[in-house]
Amino acid sequence: MATTHTRAAARLTLAPSVILLLAWMAIPLAMTLYFSTLRYNLLMPGMESYVGVENYGWFLTDPAFKAAIVNTLTLVLGVLAITLIGGTALALLLDQPMWGQGIVRLLVIAPFFVMPTVSALVWKNMLMHPVNGLFAWIAQSLGMEPVDWFAELPLFSIIVIVAWGWLPFATLIILTALQSLDSEQREAAEMDGAGPVSVFAYITLPHLARALTVVVLIETIFLLSVFAEILVTTNGGPGTATTNLAFLIYAQALLQYDIGGASAGGVIAVILANIVAVFLIRMVGKNLES
């Protein structure tokens, strides 16, 4: 198949994708790097000047930055914990024989297809509203004091909303992996005298390891830059209680017009994401070889 003219054709067919992606990645990234060394505010046009790493120093020592890092990590880890544990439990449940399995599956994966702005507003208003929300009514019906979710537990509330959207993703992937488990392996283990717990620990869980890792890595990529849910619920507040790195950079750039500072933040975000990306790429790459 591989003759000389097909090689040339291959190059030609690849070129648009490669060039466009290269441009999309390299040019803005280079600009971000460049801007991060400038004092550059959109409100003061023409006043740009080179300041070296000052923006980084400023950004890194900003108390909001520390809060943002903590919030970002809490958000990522919180959602991961909920979706991994919940997703595994749900997948194990859905893998059992039951009536209406197809419909149950559809219901469970539905939240993944809800756009983030909708889920955030629905949860914020109709479910978590301290006076008229459904949760408040349930709490009152049970004789408890309703919780003012976004005032008292703002970050937790956002974690719940985001986790609701990602739980189906984790469930679906773990379920897919579960269904590819060779039933003979399980039967062999049962013949060897393994009980349900041992089967789960020694057969099922190792089989799921790869799917779980994929879930962790992909969710991390997306969760590091949760934005819309924060924008429409808390706007990063109260104070900086729900400001994550993505939101902080957005606020710096488009609310305070501080291009230099925001760019420094952007570079930091890229570095953090790359640390995660290295692992994911290694894994997918390994898969490519098998």
Place this chain on the structure above:
Amino acid sequence: MGAIALQGVKKSFGGVAVIPGVDLEIENGEFVVFVGPSGCGKSTLLRLIAGLEDASGGMIRINGKDATALPPARRGLAMVFQSYALYPHMSVYRNIAFPLKMAGVDKAEIDRKVRGAAATLNLTDYLDRRPGQLSGGQRQRVAIGRAIVREPAAFLFDEPLSNLDAALRVSMRLEISELHQKLGATMVYVTHDQVEAMTMADKIVVLNRGAIEQVGSPLELYRSPANLFVAAFIGSPKMNLIEGAAAAAHGANTIGVRPEHLTLSREAGDWKGVVTIAEHLGSDTFLHVEGEGVGAVTARVSGEFGAGPGDTVHMTPEAGRVYRFGADGKAMA
């Protein structure tokens, strides 16, 4: 009409010579089998004939005409692939009709030929099915049907039976042999299974590391293997190869004795040994014997032979059935 000649055909992939240079004549109507271990280049050689790989050197003639640079479709050959390579989105009918449609044959003619081929291959009831709805053997037949309708100069088979179970393999083997007799067409068949080669071929080409070790009829290869490789490859169970003093006694570096050419006795013989495993097949008995001075030896005795593990036996090779090989591995005259 389908004579194929290879003259110094070479193929290398990225500087590695997979086929350093092969000369071979395939006569019209012959059933030729390329056999050899995996990676010996037999499939590459077939694909070179098909035109699916470009030769790095040499010449391929089909019916006397130089076909080295012709695209596969214009060589007038048909190929049956290992995976059958049926078009999954087309019915059996359309699969078989496809080459005719590509050749611009008119509809009535296509219909006649497809139905003819289907009748030959017992596929008439399945013409509307998709390949996914067929069994392995039926898919195999569709692939053959697709080849037949083109009335090619030669049929090329690339390990066509390796995806079938053992029973089906035997019956398809017979069907292909019958087809060869009926059509009288040239067939080039690649396999790693020496039983397929022995049972089907007019001429066997034994390949090893891209080079031809020996060409000949099945019995020629059985009776007079040219070298150690062919000796060990053809025949089942494998020929016993014995080195050392026992070989020196015959004036050779290595001697080969087929299991069926060993006479067993409980009392006396050339080589004494102890049975380690006895396999009783009813019609034959295979005895694995640890022989003194000759190492592990397999013997095949016709009928039932009452020996079990631990028994002492004596083995004598049949006169004139001892193959002698020199230090270079080649058969000695």
Place this chain on the structure above:
Amino acid sequence: MARAHTPARKAAISAVAWTVALLIFFPILWTVLTSFKTEGQAVSTPPVFVFFDWTWENYATVQERSNYARHAMNSVVISVGSTLLALLIAVPAAWSMAFSPTKHTKNILMWMLSTKMMPAVGVLVPIYLLFRDWGLLDTLGGLVAVMALINLPIVVWMLYTYFKEIPGEILEAARMDGAGLSAEIIHVLAPMAVPGIASTMLLNVILAWNEAFWTLNLTAAKAAPLTAFIASYSSPEGLFWAKLSAASTMAILPILVLGWFSQKQLVRGLTFGAVK
């Protein structure tokens, strides 16, 4: 599992599974129900579940007041347009990588994947400024381009994994059967590639429809798709839950239906073929 399942066990599992599934689905169900209530019923305590005066009024109001149809149309243009653009660029690339791979193919694929890892905030500032300078802010064309680019790696990867599954022997068979390049593409490759391309399209439309970083940051009134339009409900005046619900229902239902059809492809696409 070879164990016999008693009906009682099955009933218990079914009950648990249905309860959990309905709880997870509840926010969506609640939104749909609320969209048919009056604003008064929407905020009433105790809440009304089914026995209220069903009305379509909210849907009419949403359309009248905020030009819902226009934003929906924007969503369609952005998601479908970006998908088609990405396919146009990706199909040839995926095709040649799958059928005539070179020693660089794997590296190129990995590199494409790595571009997907870049956080959007890292390039928000320059993209925003470039869009401002080029007059692309709040235009459909600009968003179509951005969406096509951010999803291009996923599209290439998905297509690649689908094309990879088309056995090379089939193409060789077609060539032996006398098919030229065009016949090979029309009669053999295209019919076999269509399901993969369709799945890729479906997933990409869903992802683009729900994308809410670039759409929020690069649009205002004119080119805003539904994600951005819904966000405008975050600071409303007066009673609005029923109307929010109506707008939300319209925004999520079409994509929910598409999503239900694409479960399998979703797993494969979002895991870059690592889980199938």
